Amino acid sequence: MSIEQRFCTETFDETGRLARFRVNCPENFNFGYDVVDAIAEEEPDKRALVWCNPEGEERIFSFDDIRRMSNQAANVFRSAGLKRGDRVLVLLKRHYEYWISTIAMHKLGVVLIPATHMLTVDDLVYRMRCAEVKGVVCTPLDGVPGKVLRALEQTGGEALMWTVQQDVPGFRNLNREMTGAPETLERLPNRASDPMVVYFTSGTTGHPKGVMHDFAYPLAHIVTAKYWQQAEDGGLHFTVAETGWAKASWGKLYGQWLVGCAVMVYDFDNFDPRQLVNIINRYGVTSFCAPPTVYRYLVRKDIPDMPTLRHATTAGEVLAPEVFRQFTERTGIPLAEGYGQTETTVLMANFRGSAPVDAALGSFSPQYDIQLRRRDGSPASTGEIAEVVVVPGEDGQQPGLFTGYLGDEEQYRNVWRGGVYHTGDAAWMDENGCCWFHGRFDDIIKTGGFRVGPFEVENVLMEHPAVLECSVIGVPDPLRGQAIKAVVHLNQGYAPSKQLEKELKDFSNTRLAEYKWIRSVEFIEEMPKTISGKIRKLDLRQRSAFPAE
Numbered sequence: 112m113s114i115e116q117r118f119c120t121e122t123f124d125e126t127g128r129l130a131r132f133r134v135n136c137p138e139n140f141n142f143g144y145d146v147v148d149a150i151a152e153e154e155p156d157k158r159a160l161v162w163c164n165p166e167g168e169e170r171i172f173s174f175d176d177i178r179r180m181s182n183q184a185a186n187v188f189r190s191a192g193l194k195r196g197d198r199v200l201v202l203l204k205r206h207y208e209y210w211i212s213t214i215a216m217h218k219l220g221v222v223l224i225p226a227t228h229m230l231t232v233d234d235l236v237y238r239m240r241c242a243e244v245k246g247v248v249c250t251p252l253d254g255v256p257g258k259v260l261r262a263l264e265q266t267g268g269e270a271l272m273w274t275v276q277q278d279v280p281g282f283r284n285l286n287r288e289m290t291g292a293p294e295t296l297e298r299l300p301n302r303a304s305d306p307m308v309v310y311f312t313s314g315t316t317g318h319p320k321g322v323m324h325d326f327a328y329p330l331a332h333i334v335t336a337k338y339w340q341q342a343e344d345g346g347l348h349f350t351v352a353e354t355g356w357a358k359a360s361w362g363k364l365y366g367q368w369l370v371g372c373a374v375m376v377y378d379f380d381n382f383d384p385r386q387l388v389n390i391i392n393r394y395g396v397t398s399f400c401a402p403p404t405v406y407r408y409l410v411r412k413d414i415p416d417m418p419t420l421r422h423a424t425t426a427g428e429v430l431a432p433e434v435f436r437q438f439t440e441r442t443g444i445p446l447a448e449g450y451g452q453t454e455t456t457v458l459m460a461n462f463r464g465s466a467p468v469d470a471a472l473g474s475f476s477p478q479y480d481i482q483l484r485r486r487d488g489s490p491a492s493t494g495e496i497a498e499v500v501v502v503p504g505e506d507g508q509q510p511g512l513f514t515g516y517l518g519d520e521e522q523y524r525n526v527w528r529g530g531v532y533h534t535g536d537a538a539w540m541d542e543n544g545c546c547w548f549h550g551r552f553d554d555i556i557k558t559g560g561f562r563v564g565p566f567e568v569e570n571v572l573m574e575h576p577a578v579l580e581c582s583v584i585g586v587p588d589p590l591r592g593q594a595i596k597a598v599v600h601l602n603q604g605y606a607p608s609k610q611l612e613k614e615l616k617d618f619s620n621t622r623l624a625e626y627k628w629i630r631s632v633e634f635i636e637e638m639p640k641t642i643s644g645k646i647r648k649l650d651l652r653q654r655s656a657f658p659a660e
Contacts (some may be wrong), residue, residue, distance in 0.1 A: 113344060114146055114368040114382055115333045122398040122477075128464035129338055132478040134315040134472060134510040136327040139283070140303045143181060143218035144550040151178035155600050157542075159368065161394055162207040164378040165386070168626075170207055174368075176537025177214060180522040184215035188246070188277030190292075191271050191283075195301065198309065198548075199246035200238060200256055200270075202226050202355065207226045208275040208285060209354045210364065217326075220301040223308045224321075227355030228255050229624040237318050238311055241508075241518055246270050248285065278414055280585035303327045309517055310357045312453040313555060321517025322453045329365035329552030330458040334478045336366025339449050339460040344371035346397035348403060351387065351405055357453040358427065359559075362400045370555070384408040388415050395419040402560030403434060404426035407557075407590055408445065410437040414429050417442065424449055424460075427560040428592035429548060432469045439467075448472055450548060452534060453562075454526075455479075458499065459538070459546050473536065479509065483540060496539045496549045499530040514534040554648050556585035558593045561626040563642040565648070571622045572597055574614060577605040578637055582646045586655045594630040600638050607634035 124133040155175035203209040307476030311319040350362025449460035461473035475481040480502040483491040537549040565583040585593035638648040
């Protein structure tokens with residue numbers, strides 16, 4: 112019996128397709144001990160992680176390597192004073208130390224808070240304060256240590272701090288400290304219901320929300336890896352995502368290792384579609400997942416042959432039917448789209464045994480009770496656009512669904528109103544039971560695979576003296592899916608000009624993480640508003656989609 116079968120019950124229909132999936136989670140389940148160490152005990156030499164970078168460096172780790180090194184890291188963290196329930200901010204890009212640190216923290220019961228290296232000092236200050244972090248593990252690159260130090264200075268707090276690979280003043284070197292640390296670790300207690308990881312995700316208003324998942328969360332990703340991405344025992348799965356995003360949990364760790372599949376990691380900074388193909392072919396990648404932006408570049412560059420690749424999946428933004436058709440025609444691999452949120456695992460997808468159709472989302476995950484409901488809560492009819500909601504299981508629990516928003520119980524109650532989880536996303540189902548994504552009910556912007564809340568950009572733009580009021584929206588973009596556009600009502604004494612547009616973009620973009628950059632600015636004499644005075648973003652989006660001649 113493979114590892115994942117110890118923790119789930121699968122039921123299949125008469126055609127052999129997965130019809131129902133139930134997680135069987137022990138009360139003290141811990142991914143570090145019960146999956147990583149268990150595989151290492153039974154198959155110590157089994158490949159777990161293949162890592163390389165553009166400089167030609169390469170490391171291949173077995174499960175026994177991950178067991179030993181995660182024990183060493185856990186002993187380092189523990190001896191420094193970290194303990195169960197402490198929260199640690201981790202900004203490690205795609206460095207292999209991320210996997211070692213993550214498993215180490217799981218074993219200790221320390222709450223992992225992954226974050227992207229692109230965050231600004233203000234972004235870090237907010238997360239540090241919200242999460243009351245006790246530690247930081249970060250890359251030595253891209254000025255990240257300096258930003259961490261400035262953020263800590265602003266919060267007035269203290270934290271244990273490590274970098275990797277290089278010595279940085281004010282930080283401990285994790286690699287060096289691991290060298291002398293014990294390779295064994297006695298199992299420490301935890302409950303499956305304990306918080307394990309917090310991902311900060313953008314909202315339509317206010318600062319990003321801290322989405323909390325418990326120790327049962329990894330088991331819910333069995334469906335993600337096995338039935339959507341079709342990762343295989345002994346295979347090599349490659350998801351193009353940085354570790355600061357929840358997509359790393361989807362495609363770079365939990366489900367893949369549960370089904371016995373190794374993870375491919377390319378530690379790059381500058382995106383080059385041909386280089387990704389080179390990695391796939393050099394290492395024999397068998398399954399691949401990337402946002403539609405990557406596939407758009409691939410089809411534009413005329414995709415080379417990828418003889419070892421058997422499955423390809425995409426998620427994170429809307430997939431254009433033309434990209435789906437071109438990729439499928441050129442490779443012979445049907446591009447299987449999927450959908451889910453930071454708060455969930457995969458909710459809808461083209462699962463194993465189905466034939467993906469023209470960028471459709473596919474069917475509901477058999478792991479959840481998912482429904483399409485109208486605004487009044489009634490079931491939607493075939494072909495009717497409605498909200499995607501998730502109904503909890505009979506026991507009131509559902510592994511894979513988040514357990515709360517950090518420090519915001521009111522917002523958590525709001526999305527769970529009526530006893531169901533409201534995704535805020537709209538979809539419709541055809542007569543064959545196939546679902547199609549329609550869009551957000553709110554104003555979240557999906558750009559280049561990233562999720563951006565308009566408030567995060569508007570808050571910065573409003574600091575410029577020329578801006579009386581502004582609204583940030585997503586507009587169609589052939590490469591990014593959506594690009595960030597700022598609509599600006601100017602203060603008296605300022606007039607629209609190309610020079611002012613550039614000034615506003617430079618002012619904002621130097622203060623924003625790169626994935627939040629404003630790509631265009633439109634000046635407007637008066638903002639469309641509701642009776643209560645709120646800006647009507649829908650009107651602005653329609654105006655941008657159909658500009659006046």
